[in-house]
Amino acid sequence: MADARDTICALASGPPPAAIAIVRISGPRVREICSAVFEKGVPAPRHAVFGRFLDVSRDTIDEGLGLFMPGPSSYTGEDTAELYLHGGAAVIDHALDTLCAFPETRLAEPGEFTRRAFENGRLDLVEAEGVADLIDAETRAQKSLALDQLDGRLSDQYAAWRVDLVNALALLEVSIDFPDEEDAPDETSDPVREKLESIQASLEQALDDEAIGERIRDGFRIAIVGPPNAGKSSVLNRLARREAAIVSDIPGTTRDIVEVRLKIGGQIAWVADTAGLREASDAIEAEGVRRARERAAAADLRIQLRSADTRPDFHEAESGDLLVLNKTDLSDDVTVPEGGLAISSLSGDGFEALETRLAEIIRAKAGASAAPLITRRRHRVALEQAQFHVKQALDLQARGGGAELVAEDVRLASRQLSALIGEIGVEEILGAVFSSFCIGK
Numbered sequence: 001m002a003d004a005r006d007t008i009c010a011l012a013s014g015p016p017p018a019a020i021a022i023v024r025i026s027g028p029r030v031r032e033i034c035s036a037v038f039e040k041g042v043p044a045p046r047h048a049v050f051g052r053f054l055d056v057s058r059d060t061i062d063e064g065l066g067l068f069m070p071g072p073s074s075y076t077g078e079d080t081a082e083l084y085l086h087g088g089a090a091v092i093d094h095a096l097d098t099l100c101a102f103p104e105t106r107l108a109e110p111g112e113f114t115r116r117a118f119e120n121g122r123l124d125l126v127e128a129e130g131v132a133d134l135i136d137a138e139t140r141a142q143k144s145l146a147l148d149q150l151d152g153r154l155s156d157q158y159a160a161w162r163v164d165l166v167n168a169l170a171l172l173e174v175s176i177d178f179p180d181e182e183d184a185p186d187e188t189s190d191p192v193r194e195k196l197e198s199i200q201a202s203l204e205q206a207l208d209d210e211a212i213g214e215r216i217r218d219g220f221r222i223a224i225v226g227p228p229n230a231g232k233s234s235v236l237n238r239l240a241r242r243e244a245a246i247v248s249d250i251p252g253t254t255r256d257i258v259e260v261r262l263k264i265g266g267q268i269a270w271v272a273d274t275a276g277l278r279e280a281s282d283a284i285e286a287e288g289v290r291r292a293r294e295r296a297a298a299a300d301l302r303i304q305l306r307s308a309d310t311r312p313d314f315h316e317a318e319s320g321d322l323l324v325l326n327k328t329d330l331s332d333d334v335t336v337p338e339g340g341l342a343i344s345s346l347s348g349d350g351f352e353a354l355e356t357r358l359a360e361i362i363r364a365k366a367g368a369s370a371a372p373l374i375t376r377r378r379h380r381v382a383l384e385q386a387q388f389h390v391k392q393a394l395d396l397q398a399r400g401g402g403a404e405l406v407a408e409d410v411r412l413a414s415r416q417l418s419a420l421i422g423e424i425g426v427e428e429i430l431g432a433v434f435s436s437f438c439i440g441k
C-alpha cells in the first residue's frame with residue numbers, strides 16, 4: 001500500500017476522448033494545489049467556479065469548472081477537489097502531469113479514493129463493495145442490489161447481528177464473573193440461549209437464499225445438456241446470435257464447456273454448451289463428459305435437449321429442468337414434451353417461445369426472495385463461519401459446557417461479523433476488495 005499521507009489524483013471519468021473529463025484530487029495538499037492551479041484561487045466549498053486551470057509556468061491547461069470539498073465531509077473524508085475539463089487525452093495528461101509535480105502528490109492506485117473513505121470511517125467495507133458493484137452494474141437488478149448495499153442496509157443488518165452477539169457475550173460474562181450468585185445461572189443462561197437461537201435462525205434464513213444475491217451480481221447459470229448430436233451447440237449459437245461453438249454432424253464434437261454471457265429476463269446469464277453425454281470413446285471425451293455433468297449439476301437451470309429424429313428420452317431429466325425437443329423440421333410427428341418446448345435450431349422455429357420461457361424462469365428465480373442479502377462469496381463465508389460458531393456455542397451450552405467456552409465461540413462468531421463490515425481489518429481482505437476497483441474511484 002502506497003503512502004496514505006500522499007495527495008492523490010486521477011481521472012475519475014471514462015477514457016478520452018469524451019465531452020468532459022473529471023480529474024479528482026484528495027489529500028492534505030489539495031488547498032495548496034487549488035490555490036496554485038485554479039486561476040481564481042480556492043473556490044468556496046462545494047461551489048462550482050468557472051475559470052482557467054494553470055500549470056506551474058502559468059500556461060493554461062484548459063478552462064472549466066473547479067470544485068473544492070473540504071474534509072471531513074467529503075467522499076474520502078479528506079480535502080478533495082474536482083476539475084471539470086474538456087475530455088481530450090492531451091488536456092488530461094497536462095492536468096495530471098501538473099498535479100503530480102506538486103510535492104507528495106501522485107497518481108492514485110485503483111480504489112484508493114474509496115479506500116481512504118473507508119479508512120476515514122466514511123464507508124464500511126460492505127458499503128465500499130457496494131460502490132464497486134454500482135460501477136460494474138449492467139442490469140437494473142444489479143444496480144438496485146448495489147445501491148441497497150451502498151445505502152448501508154446490508155451493513156446495518158450485519159452490524160445488528162454483531163450487536164446481538166456482543167449482548168449475548170455480556171450476559172455470558174456476567175455468569176463467568178459471578179459464578180456463585182445464586183440466581184445467576186438461571187437468570188443468564190436462558191436469555192443467552194434465546195439470543196443465540198434467534199441469531200442462529202436469522203443467519204440460517206439469510207444463508208438459505210438460494211444464492212440469489214450472488215446470481216444477480218455474478219449471473220445465473222444455464223447449462224444445455226443432452227446426448228451427442230442433439231443440437232446443443234446449434235441452440236447455443238442461435239441464443240448467442242453468433243457462432244460461439246463448433247457445430248458438426250459428427251457426434252462428440254463439443255468436448256469442452258463453451259460459455260456465452262447473455263442478458264436474459266433482465267439478468268446476466270451464463271449459458272453453457274456441454275459435451276454430449278454418452279459412453280466416451282477416449283480420455284479427452286471422457287473428461288468432456290465429466291465436465292458436462294459437473295456443470296449441469298451446478299447450473300441454476302438445465303435445458304435438456306433431445307433430437308426429434310431419434311427416439312427422444314427425457315429420463316435423465318430432473319424436476320425443474322426445461323425439456324426441449326430440437327430438430328422438429330426432421331419429423332412429421334412431433335410430440336412436445338410435457339411442460340417443455342419444441343424447436344428447430346435449423347429454421348429458428350420455436351426460438352421466440354424458448355427465449356420467452358427462459359426469461360420467465362430467470363425472472364422468477366431472481367424474484368424468489370424479497371430481499372436478497374448476500375451478494376458476495378466473502379459475505380457468505382463469513383456468515384457461514386459465524387453460524388458455525390453460534391451453533392457450536394449452543395451445542396456446548398446444551399451439553400453443560402462452561403460459560404468461558406461458550407463465550408469463546410460467541411466471540412469468534414462476532415469477530416466474523418466485525419471482519420465482514422471491516423471493523424477489524426485483515427490487510428489481505430482490504431487489499432483484495434480495493435484492488436478490484438477502477439482507478440479514480
Ligand SMILES: Nc1nc2c(ncn2[C@@H]2O[C@H](COP(=O)(O)OP(=O)(O)OP(=O)(O)O)[C@@H](O)[C@H]2O)c(=O)[nH]1
Nearest residue numbers: 228229230231232233234252253254276327345346
Ligand atoms: N435438421 C436439423 N439439423 C440440426 C438442427 N439442430 C442441429 N442440427 C444439426 O445436427 C448436427 C449436430 O449439431 P450440434 O449442434 O453440433 O449438436 P451437439 O448436440 O452440440 O453435438 P455434440 O457436440 O456432438 O454433443 C449438426 O449437423 C447440425 O447442423 C435442427 O434443428 N434441424
Ligand SMILES: [Mg+2]
Nearest residue numbers: 232233253254
Ligand atoms: Mg456440440
